[in-house]
Every structure is written in structure tokens, then in C-alpha cells.
Amino acid sequence: MTEYADLILSGGTVVSETTSFEADVAIKDGHIVAVGEAAAMPSAAETVSVAGLHLLPGAIDMHVHFREPGYTHKEDWGTGTSAAAMGGVTTVFEMPNTNPPTRSATEMKAKQVAAEKACVDFGLYGLLAEDNIDELQGLIEAGANAFKCFMGNTFGNLPSPSTGAMLEGFEILAKTGHRISLHAETASIMALRQQKLQAAGCNYPLHHVAARPDIVAVEAVARAAHLAEWTGARIHVLHISSAAELIPLADAKRRGVDITGETCPCYLLLNTSDYDRLGSVIRVNPPVREAQDSAGLWDALLSGVVDMIATDHAPHLPEEKRKDIIWEADCGFPGVETQMPLMLTQVAEGRMSLEHYVKISAVSPAKSFGLWPVKGRIGVGAHADIAVVDLNRKETIKAERLHSRGKITPFEDVETTGAPVHTLVRGAFVQRDRSLVTGMAGHGRQVTDIQQMPEPAPKNADRFLSSVLAGKSL
Ligand SMILES: [Zn+2]
Structure with missing residues (x-):
């Protein structure tokens, strides 16, 4: 259990692909370190109320x-x-x-x-x-x-x-x-x-x-x-x-x-x-x-x-x-x-349901592109990439x-109903209250360091052109 977080988003509803539930979310060093009841949260440098809002994975x-x-x-x-x-x-x-x-x-x-x-x-x-x-x-x-x-x-x-x-x-x-x-x-x-x-x-x-x-x-x-x-x-x-x-x-x-x-x-x-x-x-x-x-x-x-x-x-x-x-x-x-x-x-x-969205x-x-479970979910260990939405x-x-x-x-x-009112990328606000946060250019990173595709599964490799040219078949 982390004792001290950078930020807590408090009082919102966290949405996954299967369910929605009220929970606070604690963030430290760009990662989610706790999701749960307010009483279970670590202390934090900053707490932002998101009461009445929904927290979706960005x-x-x-x-x-x-x-x-x-x-x-x-x-x-x-x-x-x-x-x-x-x-x-x-x-x-x-x-x-x-x-x-x-x-x-x-x-x-x-x-x-x-x-x-x-x-x-x-x-x-x-x-x-x-x-x-x-x-x-x-x-x-x-x-x-x-x-x-x-x-x-x-x-x-x-x-x-x-x-x-x-x-x-x-x-x-x-x-x-x-x-x-x-x-x-x-x-x-x-x-x-x-x-x-x-x-x-x-x-x-x-x-x-x-x-x-x-x-x-x-x-x-x-x-x-x-x-x-x-x-x-x-x-x-x-x-x-x-x-x-x-x-x-x-x-x-x-x-x-x-x-x-x-x-x-x-x-x-x-x-x-x-x-x-x-x-x-x-x-x-x-x-x-x-x-x-x-x-x-x-x-x-x-x-x-x-x-x-x-x-x-x-x-x-x-x-x-x-x-x-x-x-x-x-x-x-x-x-x-x-x-x-x-x-x-x-x-x-x-x-469509919000969970399906x-x-x-x-x-x-x-x-599909090897970013799970670091991205695509609001859970402990994931990047704090969050769209805070007013439905x-x-x-x-x-x-x-x-x-x-x-x-x-x-x-x-x-005319639309529902919009992201804050956007966080690895725990930092890049959009807040429907305005772009200034000074965030350069915050974005290439995901190469976290991308983990499953093991390759080639078929017919003995008949690939490279194999034939290498004299490995025929
Ligand atoms: Zn295109």
C-alpha cells in the first residue's frame, strides 16, 4: 500500500468494460496505486473532486x-x-x-x-x-x-x-x-x-x-x-x-x-x-x-x-x-x-452501454496492440490515463x-450529450475543465517501452521466401 500519493480523484464512478462502481482513484508517479473507498486511500498532495462524473480509461x-x-x-x-x-x-x-x-x-x-x-x-x-x-x-x-x-x-x-x-x-x-x-x-x-x-x-x-x-x-x-x-x-x-x-x-x-x-x-x-x-x-x-x-x-x-x-x-x-x-x-x-x-x-x-463504449x-x-494491462483500464498498476466524463x-x-x-x-x-471534462495522461492533466492545459507539450511518450505483443506465431515458415533463399527447404 502506497502511503503517499500525488493525486486522488475522489467521488467519481469508475467504468470498466464489464461494470461501473463508485470509487476514489489514487495516482503516484503516473501510475494508479489504489482504487476503492475513500477511507482506503493514501494521503495525497492534491485531491480533486470528480463527484457526479465518470472515470473512463482514456x-x-x-x-x-x-x-x-x-x-x-x-x-x-x-x-x-x-x-x-x-x-x-x-x-x-x-x-x-x-x-x-x-x-x-x-x-x-x-x-x-x-x-x-x-x-x-x-x-x-x-x-x-x-x-x-x-x-x-x-x-x-x-x-x-x-x-x-x-x-x-x-x-x-x-x-x-x-x-x-x-x-x-x-x-x-x-x-x-x-x-x-x-x-x-x-x-x-x-x-x-x-x-x-x-x-x-x-x-x-x-x-x-x-x-x-x-x-x-x-x-x-x-x-x-x-x-x-x-x-x-x-x-x-x-x-x-x-x-x-x-x-x-x-x-x-x-x-x-x-x-x-x-x-x-x-x-x-x-x-x-x-x-x-x-x-x-x-x-x-x-x-x-x-x-x-x-x-x-x-x-x-x-x-x-x-x-x-x-x-x-x-x-x-x-x-x-x-x-x-x-x-x-x-x-x-x-x-x-x-x-x-x-x-x-x-x-x-x-x-450502447457505457461499459461497451x-x-x-x-x-x-x-x-490488440499489446498495450494491455498497462493501458486501457483503470486499475492498480496501470498508467493513469483517464478521461473524466460528464455524461x-x-x-x-x-x-x-x-x-x-x-x-x-x-x-x-x-448536438452532443456527454463530453470529457478532464483528460489525464500518466497522472497529469492535459485537459482540465474543457480547456487545454498549457505547458504539456512534450509530456507524451512513445509506447514502445510498454508494448508487449504475444509471442509471434508464424505458419509455413519453412516455405517463406527467406527460408527458400537460404536453402533451408526444397
Ligand atoms: Zn487513415
Whole structure:
């Protein structure tokens, strides 16, 4: 029992993925040292009343684009992590489609320098592309937490790897156990359709959906799952947008493939009926689809076929988003600050329990990417990464108030119920009373030191290209 704590959060309700209970939480040196009745708490330097509020494990967002280096007019590590802090997000995993892309140890080290101004904790994705298979080991040694494979093009237009390069990359990463996150849309289908639509003068927002029908996701998820099944690589399907791709996802899970999946608020809360109203602002890859897709995604999120919520935080300037010709509008929008208010609103409306929200926003990402039990829970020994939430707080989303540099959102003027009123990262307030705490730049740390993936489980290793070349088989 610790005799003296730094901070006690007193009188709140602690929420886990299975239950909620009133308890005080004591924090020392960034860790939770006691959870329980007030009488059982150690004495502390500071006690903050959180009576009437709920303590959630801070959200862990496996999918953000903070644009630095290369596109800092859209976002940088300071603005991106400030937005996260305001959104109750305490850990982010950041994507490699910066300029230059995070394709080798050199760029990984440069990104670690850029991230030194982060105020929340973070992981960094290395790129898995056609031409950098020989760099994967160097990326791991430089601290890559996971890998990103763009099966379909998106911002940055990194060429998609061939299935051959994907297999070789999967073989290498199956041996190390790093999870590979997939932009699972098949590039060749989309390129052909978009080219023909453009040539025919089809320039409306809904033509973006027509260029990327759900078969692009079905084909890509199924193909990646087969490669993962054969190699034993761990994979994660990013931004699931369609009901159809849930079928190969669920099927792969049944076959024992180590596969997880995420969806994002836009796919749950928007559909094709919003395209006229939102115009090119709604353009995102993959596209927002039909109402029946949203319904299927909700079912899958509640049943566990979809494991987690992420945001695909992808900021652009308003003038880069508002275009008359849909193909000229940049894809994506900021999300890391609005996810929690939007999803807590769904909790308030009875669509999901608060405990399930904790599961999909913190527990599942922590477990899938090796951060559990240090992150993703409020319990003794864990990092004190906490979103203190007022479930009754009413707000209206306004892009101009977002802390991202991308001051545009498809959720403009949406009224929300529930918001994080304080955010703590390893015991320190980074957001307090709905205001950013100044002077916290640099508080954020890369999670490399705590990430513990289960033992790698490669299959067919004797037939991996490296084994064949080494003369170990045949
Ligand atoms: Zn993305």
C-alpha cells in the first residue's frame, strides 16, 4: 500500500468494460496505486473532486494522421495531440503517409523527433510498401509499433504493394509479431472505375461512392485474411465502412486468423442521404455508404465482429475540402476530438452501454496492440490515463472551435450529450475543465517501452521466401 500519493480523484464512478462502481482513484508517479473507498486511500498532495462524473480509461485511437513531417499546414504533432487531449484520447497510433513517408529507420527517427511535442502518448506506424521490404527490420529496431499497408490509395498517393510484396512483408512480420493495419480497398478496381467516371464527366459527391463499391473492401479483406492465415501474421482492418466486408472478417475470425477490425463514427452516423447536404466535405476513403451498411456496422460493433472504434483523424484545410468537382476534394476530416462526444451521445440515446463504449474505445485497442494491462483500464498498476466524463454535458460541434488545424467537419452543428471534462495522461492533466492545459507539450511518450505483443506465431515458415533463399527447404 502506497502511503503517499500525488493525486486522488475522489467521488467519481469508475467504468470498466464489464461494470461501473463508485470509487476514489489514487495516482503516484503516473501510475494508479489504489482504487476503492475513500477511507482506503493514501494521503495525497492534491485531491480533486470528480463527484457526479465518470472515470473512463482514456480512449486509445489506433488511427490518426498528424501530417508531420510534410503537411504541417493541415496538422502537426502539437495541434494533433492537443485535439486528442480535448477529446479524451490519451494514446494515438499515427500513420506513415507523411512526406517523406515513414518507410525506413531514417524517417522513423525523424518522426520521433517531430513527435517530441506531443502531449498524449503515441505509437508510430511504419510503412509496408512494394519497395521497402528490406527496411522492415530497421523500422522495427527504430521503434515501429505496428505497420500500415495501403492496399488502396488515399492521401499521399503511396503506391499500393502487389500481393507478392504483401506476402513477403507478412512473412517477415509474422516472425516478429507486429500487427499490420490495412487500408483494405483494392486499388486496381478503384483506379479503373474512377478514371472512367472522370472521363465521362461524373463529378458529383456520390460518384466517389460509385468509384469504390463495397466489393473493393470485400476483395481486399478476404485477400489479406488469406495471406495472414497462411503466414500467421497479425492483421487489423482499418475504417470498416460496409456491411459486406464483415462477412470475410467474421469468416477469418472463425478460421482462427489473428484479425481485428475498427470502424469510425462517420460510418456509423452518416450515410448516402447526407451527401447532398454535406457536398464534398463528406469525401473520405473508404466512402460513407448506405444506411444498411451503418446498420450492419452497429450490429457488428455490438456483437464483437468489429472490435473497436477509431477515428481516421485526417485533417485538411476547409479550402482543400470544399470543391465543385468531387475528385479534387481531399479525403478525410478531423475526428480525434469529436469521437468521444459523438459516441457518448449514442450511449445517452441507449444505443450502447457505457461499459461497451469502454471496451471498444480503450480495452480492445489496448489488447490488440499489446498495450494491455498497462493501458486501457483503470486499475492498480496501470498508467493513469483517464478521461473524466460528464455524461450530461451538452455541447454543439463547431469546426472553428476544434483544436485541429483542419477546421472542417461533417458533424458541424451536431448536438452532443456527454463530453470529457478532464483528460489525464500518466497522472497529469492535459485537459482540465474543457480547456487545454498549457505547458504539456512534450509530456507524451512513445509506447514502445510498454508494448508487449504475444509471442509471434508464424505458419509455413519453412516455405517463406527467406527460408527458400537460404536453402533451408526444397
Ligand atoms: Zn487513415
